[in-house]
Amino acid sequence: MNLLEKIPFPKAILFDWDGTLVNVENVIFDVLSKTYVAMGKEAHDWKNLGSVVGHSLRDFFPTVFKDKSKQAEKKFYELYEQDHLEELKLVPGADSLLKYLKEQGIYTGIVSNKNGDYLRKEVEHLQLGSYFGSIVGSCDTPKDKPSRVPIDYALAGVGYSPEKDPVWYVGDRSVDLECAHNAECTPILISHINEVDDLNKFVYPPRLIINSPKELINVLQSPSSFC
Numbered sequence: 001m002n003l004l005e006k007i008p009f010p011k012a013i014l015f016d017w018d019g020t021l022v023n024v025e026n027v028i029f030d031v032l033s034k035t036y037v038a039m040g041k042e043a044h045d046w047k048n049l050g051s052v053v054g055h056s057l058r059d060f061f062p063t064v065f066k067d068k069s070k071q072a073e074k075k076f077y078e079l080y081e082q083d084h085l086e087e088l089k090l091v092p093g094a095d096s097l098l099k100y101l102k103e104q105g106i107y108t109g110i111v112s113n114k115n116g117d118y119l120r121k122e123v124e125h126l127q128l129g130s131y132f133g134s135i136v137g138s139c140d141t142p143k144d145k146p147s148r149v150p151i152d153y154a155l156a157g158v159g160y161s162p163e164k165d166p167v168w169y170v171g172d173r174s175v176d177l178e179c180a181h182n183a184e185c186t187p188i189l190i191s192h193i194n195e196v197d198d199l200n201k202f203v204y205p206p207r208l209i210i211n212s213p214k215e216l217i218n219v220l221q222s223p224s225s226f227c
Contacts, residue, residue, distance in 0.1 A: 190209075
């Protein structure tokens with residue numbers, strides 16, 4: 001755990017999905033590479049694709065496939081559909097974290113750049129729906145992360161606003177930190193997949209870095225963490 005400065009105790013916590021609460025990145029990397037090949041492009045090593053994970057396909061694919069981006073997106077989801085549920089696994093400790101937050105009465109939601117329909121299928125498959133007051137994915141709103149629009153949408157009608165309430169946004173990628181800053185949320189980085197070796201590399205820095213969901217429980221139980 002790396003608490004960079006004291007932070008406000010949250011009334012609401014919104015989470016990214018892939019790489020934050022669930023591990024499905026190997027499937028995503030494999031499907032991305034297969035999509036490249038199917039669209040006539042050179043196969044990429046998954047490590048070289050790491051920088052694109054976190055952005056929605058509707059934002060990323062036009063930069064690669066130009067006028068064939070819709071065709072590429074269709075191919076991606078045809079391939080992803082085949083085994084994403086079978087390979088889907090919770091990050092260790094994520095279930096305990098969600099149970100704890102529910103017991104404490106802290107509002108939780110998901111804001112992801114995964115297509116909203118697939119996102120909700122995965123939440124349902126893992127039987128986690130009862131933990132979330134809102135589940136927002138790509139194409140559910142006019143803009144995706146890093147825009148603040150999906151966060152505002154996730155909080156609409158539930159009585160919380162980042163301008164007046166402490167709202168945390170927890171994610172594992174730079175796009176998540178940028179989104180948190182744009183939405184005036186407290187940016188929390190979970191780094192169980194990505195090693196954090198240089199804080200100066202973040203254009204949008206986190207205020208707290210954790211290595212696991214369990215560490216987030218520890219933070220919430222530590223009065224010294226809060227201003």
